[in-house]
Amino acid sequence: MTPAAGRPLRVATLDARSGASERATRRALxxxxxxxxxxxxxxxxxxxxxxxxxxxxxxxxVVLVAVADRGxxxxxxxxxxxxxxxxxxxxxxxxxxxxxGDDGAVARATRLLAPFPVEVTxxxxxxxxxxxxxxxxxxxxxxxxxxxxxAVEVLARRIAELRGGSALVVDxxxxxxxxVRSEVSAAPLAAHARPLGTGAGADHVVARAGLDRVAAxxxxxxxxxxxxxxxxxxxxxxxxxxxxxDAIAVEVALTHEAIAHALVDAGxxxxxxxxxxxxxxxxxxxxxxxAQEAAVLVAIDALEPREPSxxxxxxxxxxxxxxxxxxxxxxTAALDGAIRDRLAPVAAVVxxxxxxxxxxxxxxxxxxxxxxxxxxxxYVLPIDMPVxxxxxxxxxxxxxxxxLGLVVDARxxxxxxxxxxxxxxxxxxxxxxxxxxxxxxxxxPARPA
Amino acid sequence: MTWRYGSWTVEHPLPVGAARLAPAxxxxxxxxxxxxxxTITSVHxxxxxxxLGVAPGDLDRVLRVRPVADVRAGSVxxxxxxxxxxxxxxxxxxxxxxxxxxxxxxxxxLTDEWRVRSAIDGTVVRSxxxxxxxxxxxxxxxxxxxxxxDAIGELALAVDSPDxxxxxxxxxxxxxxxxxxxxxxxxxxxxxxxxxxxxxxxVAGAAPAGGLxxxxxxxxxxxxxxxxxxxxxxxxxxGFGSGPLPTEVWEPLVALxxxxxxxHTSSARLFVLxxxxxxxxxxxxxxxxxxxxxxSVHPLRAGESDTPNVLPFDAER
Numbered sequence: 001m002t003p004a005a006g007r008p009l010r011v012a013t014l015d016a017r018s019g020a021s022e023r024a025t026r027r028a029l030x031x032x033x034x035x036x037x038x039x040x041x042x043x044x045x046x047x048x049x050x051x052x053x054x055x056x057x058x059x060x061x062v063v064l065v066a067v068a069d070r071g072x073x074x075x076x077x078x079x080x081x082x083x084x085x086x087x088x089x090x091x092x093x094x095x096x097x098x099x100x101g102d103d104g105a106v107a108r109a110t111r112l113l114a115p116f117p118v119e120v121t122x123x124x125x126x127x128x129x130x131x132x133x134x135x136x137x138x139x140x141x142x143x144x145x146x147x148x149x150x151a152v153e154v155l156a157r158r159i160a161e162l163r164g165g166s167a168l169v170v171d172x173x174x175x176x177x178x179x180v181r182s183e184v185s186a187a188p189l190a191a192h193a194r195p196l197g198t199g200a201g202a203d204h205v206v207a208r209a210g211l212d213r214v215a216a217x218x219x220x221x222x223x224x225x226x227x228x229x230x231x232x233x234x235x236x237x238x239x240x241x242x243x244x245x246d247a248i249a250v251e252v253a254l255t256h257e258a259i260a261h262a263l264v265d266a267g268x269x270x271x272x273x274x275x276x277x278x279x280x281x282x283x284x285x286x287x288x289x290x291a292q293e294a295a296v297l298v299a300i301d302a303l304e305p306r307e308p309s310x311x312x313x314x315x316x317x318x319x320x321x322x323x324x325x326x327x328x329x330x331x332t333a334a335l336d337g338a339i340r341d342r343l344a345p346v347a348a349v350v351x352x353x354x355x356x357x358x359x360x361x362x363x364x365x366x367x368x369x370x371x372x373x374x375x376x377x378x379y380v381l382p383i384d385m386p387v388x389x390x391x392x393x394x395x396x397x398x399x400x401x402x403x404l405g406l407v408v409d410a411r412x413x414x415x416x417x418x419x420x421x422x423x424x425x426x427x428x429x430x431x432x433x434x435x436x437x438x439x440x441x442x443x444x445p446a447r448p449a
Numbered sequence: 450m451t452w453r454y455g456s457w458t459v460e461h462p463l464p465v466g467a468a469r470l471a472p473a474x475x476x477x478x479x480x481x482x483x484x485x486x487x488t489i490t491s492v493h494x495x496x497x498x499x500x501l502g503v504a505p506g507d508l509d510r511v512l513r514v515r516p517v518a519d520v521r522a523g524s525v526x527x528x529x530x531x532x533x534x535x536x537x538x539x540x541x542x543x544x545x546x547x548x549x550x551x552x553x554x555x556x557x558x559l560t561d562e563w564r565v566r567s568a569i570d571g572t573v574v575r576s577x578x579x580x581x582x583x584x585x586x587x588x589x590x591x592x593x594x595x596x597x598x599d600a601i602g603e604l605a606l607a608v609d610s611p612d613x614x615x616x617x618x619x620x621x622x623x624x625x626x627x628x629x630x631x632x633x634x635x636x637x638x639x640x641x642x643x644x645x646x647x648x649x650x651x652v653a654g655a656a657p658a659g660g661l662x663x664x665x666x667x668x669x670x671x672x673x674x675x676x677x678x679x680x681x682x683x684x685x686x687x688g689f690g691s692g693p694l695p696t697e698v699w700e701p702l703v704a705l706x707x708x709x710x711x712x713h714t715s716s717a718r719l720f721v722l723x724x725x726x727x728x729x730x731x732x733x734x735x736x737x738x739x740x741x742x743x744x745s746v747h748p749l750r751a752g753e754s755d756t757p758n759v760l761p762f763d764a765e766r
Contacts, residue, residue, distance in 0.1 A: 049489030049557065052465045056579070077549065085547045085555075086465055089579030112550045203671040225659030229690035230743040232658040232671040236593055236688065236766050237739050241757045244741035 002317075003148040003324035005176065006141035008194070012038040012060035012094070014083065016076040021066035024124040025099070027269035029064065031130065032137035033149045033176065033192030042078050051079070052086030060087070060094045062140065063116070064133070065109060066124045067100045073108035080112040093117070095140075099124040099133060127187070149178060149192045151324040152284070156182035158323070158332055162339050165279035168309075170299060171320070172255050172287040174199025174238070177262040179275045189271045193262035198254045198286045203235040209257040212419075217253035217301070219429040219438075221421045252294050255287055259302035277305030277351075279397070282343070284314040293437035296347045296404055301431070304413050308389055308397040310345035319343070347380075347435075348399035350389050352410040360391040360408070373410045379434050380405040407435060451590060451762050452701045452730040457720070458584045459568050459713055460575075461599070464677050465489055466546060466557065468517045470576045477567045479711055479722055480601045483581045486517070487544060488561040495537050498552025501529045505552030519544050519559070526554055563677050568599050568711040569720050588705065588721040588728070590686070590698065591763065592652070594673035595714035596665050597682035600628055600650030604710040604721060606703060608632040612693035615653060617642040624648050628710045628719075630702050633693040637663045640681045650682035650712040652702075652719055654692030655746065661689075675714040684712045684719055687737055687762070688746030695735040695748040695762065704728040734761040 011034040013025050022041070029036050038058040040051060063083060067073045087094055096116045100106050101123035110118050121136065122129035138147060152171045159167035160182040171178040175197040182188040195201035196208065206214055206228065214231070215222045230250050234240055242248045266272040281303070283295050290298065296311050314320060319338055326332035352358060354375050362369045364387040371381070383406040390396040399406070418424045432438050467486040477483055498505040512527045514520055520539040528536040539545075539556050547555040571585020607619050607629040615631030617639045625647030631639070635653040637660030643651055662669050664681060671689065686694065694702075708723040736749035739758040749759055760766065 047491040048555070049465060049492065052489070056465055077551070081547070081549050081555070084550065089577045091579075114550055207668055207670055225657060226690075226744055228658040228662070229745070232689040233739060233743045233746060235671040237743075237758070237760070238764075238766055239757045240739055240743065242743070244743075246742040246744075250743065 001146070001321055001325045001328065003146045003151040003320060004143060005173065006033070006138075006147045006149075007143050009034045009062060009137060009141045010037045010058065010060050011035065011062045011064055011137070012040060012055060012058055014063060014065045014076065014079040015039070015041040016065075016067055016072045016079060017042065021068060021099070021124050023268070023270045024130065025064055025066050026265070027271060028124055028130040028133040029137070030191040030193065030265055030269050032134045033141065033147070033178075033194055034062070034137050035194045040079055042075055048082055048085075051082035055083050055086035056090070059090065062097055062137065063094045064097045064099065065113065067098070067102070067105045067109050068123065068125075069102050070104040070108060073100075073102075073105040073112070076109055076112055080109070083113070083116075088115070095119065097121055097133060097136060099129055101126070101129070146324040146327045148173070148176070148320070148324075149190070150327050151320050152178050153180050153182070153188055153190055154327055154332065155282070155319055155323040155335070156180040157188060158326075158335055159280055159282060159339055159343065160184055162336060163280055167280045167282065168275065168278035169282045169284060170259060170287060170303070171285040172258055173197050173285045175201035177258040179259070179262055179266060181275050181278055189274055191262055191266040191269070191271065191275060193258075193265050196258040196261055198234075198251050198258060199240070200235055200238065201258070202231045202254050205254050205257050205261065206231050208261045214250075214253045214257050216417045216424060217256045217428065218249045219432050220249075220425055251286070252290060252298060255290065256298050256302045259298070263303070273306075276303050277307045277309050279309060280343075280345070281305070281309045281311045282314055282319070283311065284317060284320050288314045288317065291437065292346050293404060293435045296407070297431060297435045297437050300349050300407060300409060301415060304415055305349055305351050307395045308348065308350045308399045310400040311347045311349060312343050312345045312402075344402055345400045346402040347404035347407055348387070348401035349407040349409055350394060350399065352391075352394045352408065353413070354393040354410055358391055358393045358410075360389060360394065362406070363388045363390075371408065373408055375410055376412065377408060377410040378431055380407050380436070404435065450732065450734055451695070451697045452588060452728070454586070454588050454725045456584060456586050457569060457589055458574060458582055459571075459720070460580050460582045460715070461565050461568065462580055462675065462715055463565055463578065464563055467578045468544065470581060471573045473573050473576045475573045476571070477573060477583055478570045479567055479709055479720075481567050482564045483567045483573065483583065484565040486563060487557065487559050488563060489546060489557045490560065492546065492555040492557045493540050493543070494549075495526065495540065495554040495556060497527060497537055497548065497554045500537055501527055501535050503529060503552070505550065508548065508552045514545055516545050516547060520556060565677075566599065566601060568601065568713040570722055586725075588701075588723055590719045590721075592684045592686040592717040592719060593688060593766070594671060595682070595684040595712060595717040596661060596669070596674050597650070597680045597714060598676055598678065599714055600682035600712040602626045602628045602649035602710065604628050604630065604702070604706050604708050606630045606706050611654070611696070611699035615639045615651070620646055620648060622646045628652060628712060630706070634691045635683065636660050640664050640683055644681035650684065652684045652686065652712065654686050654694045655688045655690050656683050656685050658689045673714060673717050682712050682714060684714075684717060688739070691745040693747050695737070697731045697733070697735045698762070701728045701730050734763060736761055
């Protein structure tokens with residue numbers, strides 16, 4: 001069963017007291033997988049008419065209003081009036097989700113937001129409030145069947161439960177990028193960033209990241225205007241398949257920046273750090289369809305994991321589809337079986353933080369090996385079995401490696417790329433070569449499997 | 450299907466601050482002003498319902514001026530009482546644009562005026578502060594993305610073949626107020642020259658995305674952008690970079706040259722106001738192919754295979 005992307009839902013947020021509920025509403029919107037088209041705060045420097053025009057241009061389906069108390073509700077007038085002025089004639093009118101736990105604030109805000117239909121949810125700063133907001137927004141997004149976001153979350157939860165420890169699912173699609181981390185003992189964390197993706201969302205990735213940032217991940221000099229044309233054409237061509245080396249390289253670079261900016265969004269919602277690593281990292285969607293070497297490199301470079309992780313790839317989205325069936329039927333036996341039998345890591349990454357060099361011990365069944373790792377090193381050890389890693393500058397952990405080997409990554413964080421092509425290209429190319437993400441002729445990235 | 454003659458409902462989105470609207474039912478011609486208003490930035494808030502001692506819902510009863518009327522400084526907007534009268538007066542020369550939920554009055558200073566013109570001949574079927582929609586019959590060609598304000602003018606060819614790039618040297622002031630048909634590509638230098646020469650708009654297979662960013666700003670995306678500013682208007686029919694036009698698109702463009710036309714940017718359509726029998730069009734759907742490096746789009750060539758990178762011209766994309 002193929003899960004659905006769902007209807008795109010455009011959400012504007014009105015924050016009467018800047019900063020008070022900003023993180024909480026962002027976290028709820030990221031979990032709900034909506035497109036946050038206009039965050040408007042009382043401190044916004046725009047004037048009345050400009051705010052109204054921005055709201056009219058944004059054409060929000062939903063306006064999420066967070067008011068903590070009666071005082072905040074009174075201050076809401078500065079944002080509610082531009083909304084009434086700008087969107088009163090919108091067809092259909094935007095629905096207002098009013099997140100507040102204060103009855104007085106609700107009464108005042110409801111009056112200010114007339115004539116828009118208002119639904120009240122608990123305060124977004126509480127777990128229950130966020131849960132209700134996410135449930136309501138997902139209900140609005142649902143066209144038919146199971147949302148892909150839900151399937152990805154179930155998948156992360158089942159991997160964490162069956163494997164023990166933590167699981168992170170990284171799902172990059174045409175117009176969405178999801179990062180879901182689950183642990184047995186903790187509530188799952190989810191960021192479904194829209195419209196960041198490698199297809200219809202490709203132009204949004206470039207708008208967010210900048211053309212230079214995308215170009216930086218391509219291991220040869222790139223003409224920026226030509227790159228932009230490729231991105232724009234890709235964004236308007238549903239289902240396009242990359243077969244040429246330039247098109248594949250653009251897809252790899254876009255995937256990288258889509259994940260990086262989903263993490264930026266998660267960071268602004270206060271959940272960025274945990275979404276960077278987990279015991280098991282599963283790559284799905286368009287990311288899973290890249291050549292395995294490229295997918296692993298993208299995941300390592302974009303996530304910049306802090307802890308050793310085993311990296312697996314969902315071949316043909318089989319696990320996501322089984323998770324969707326599990327959501328529909330309420331029975332995850334088939335998914336659990338597939339996780340036990342088929343979820344085999346293809347690589348493992350050991351991030352090392354060191355100021356000069358450090359000695360790392362690798363212990364597997366019956367054998368122990370010690371490596372001296374220099375700062376900045378990035379290479380692969382041909383280990384394809386469970387291994388315990390320890391040493392100064394890294395978290396002691398047991399990882400499972402696979403076909404591609406164990407990636408030793410002692411590059412300084414955050415990963416900085418030289419601005420000039422003369423220095424950048426050799427650096428990026430070295431990383432590609434280290435994981436075998438170049439084909440034999442060493443001029444193009446490996447083709448997808 | 451590329452070109453289609455039929456009944457079209459064209460929605461003209463309006464900026465905030467509409468003051469005069471063509472009423473529903475009025476017959477309009479392409480180019481007629483169907484809405485006008487003022488650019489609104491800041492507003493002066495004048496105490497209304499509470500100041501006058503009435504409930505916000507009853508304010509309407511005591512208003513002497515209604516939105517969106519022009520007011521002079523000191524003029525009475527609302528008044529209650531006889532012997533001990535209370536009045537709300539305008540502090541500035543401006544326009545009463547909005548009444549708040551609390552019954553206060555927003556007066557905006559009059560600055561720039563904007564006008565929105567009908568893209569097609571027809572009848573106004575919806576008219577409110579947000580949209581004026583006009584329904585009428587004409588030829589239409591759906592494109593991929595359009596940028597800038599709506600453009601109205603006479604259709605004119607500026608290239609000799611569908612795979613030719615529009616050269617800036619072919620554009621001069623004699624082409625003012627025309628909609629020029631470029632071939633496979635219209636670059637930034639041609640776009641800016643055309644705008645400087647008073648050309649209404651440009652239609653071509655593609656425009657370079659980098660060039661569009663130079664003209665419209667770095668935050669541009671591939672979905673097009675409607676503006677109300679004094680900017681060039683560009684309609685990309687098949688893609689970005691380079692896009693030779695299919696014969697089924699090009700030949701009617703040649704045949705319709707000289708007719709009244711318009712580019713409607715929010716729907717990315719070229720409308721041509723010609724009689725139904727003015728041109729014969731092919732009923733078959735022509736196919737477009739995305740180049741292997743994704744850098745351009747071209748009509749499907751004979752012998753080229755049908756891959757995921759091939760789509761009908763009228764595919765949803």
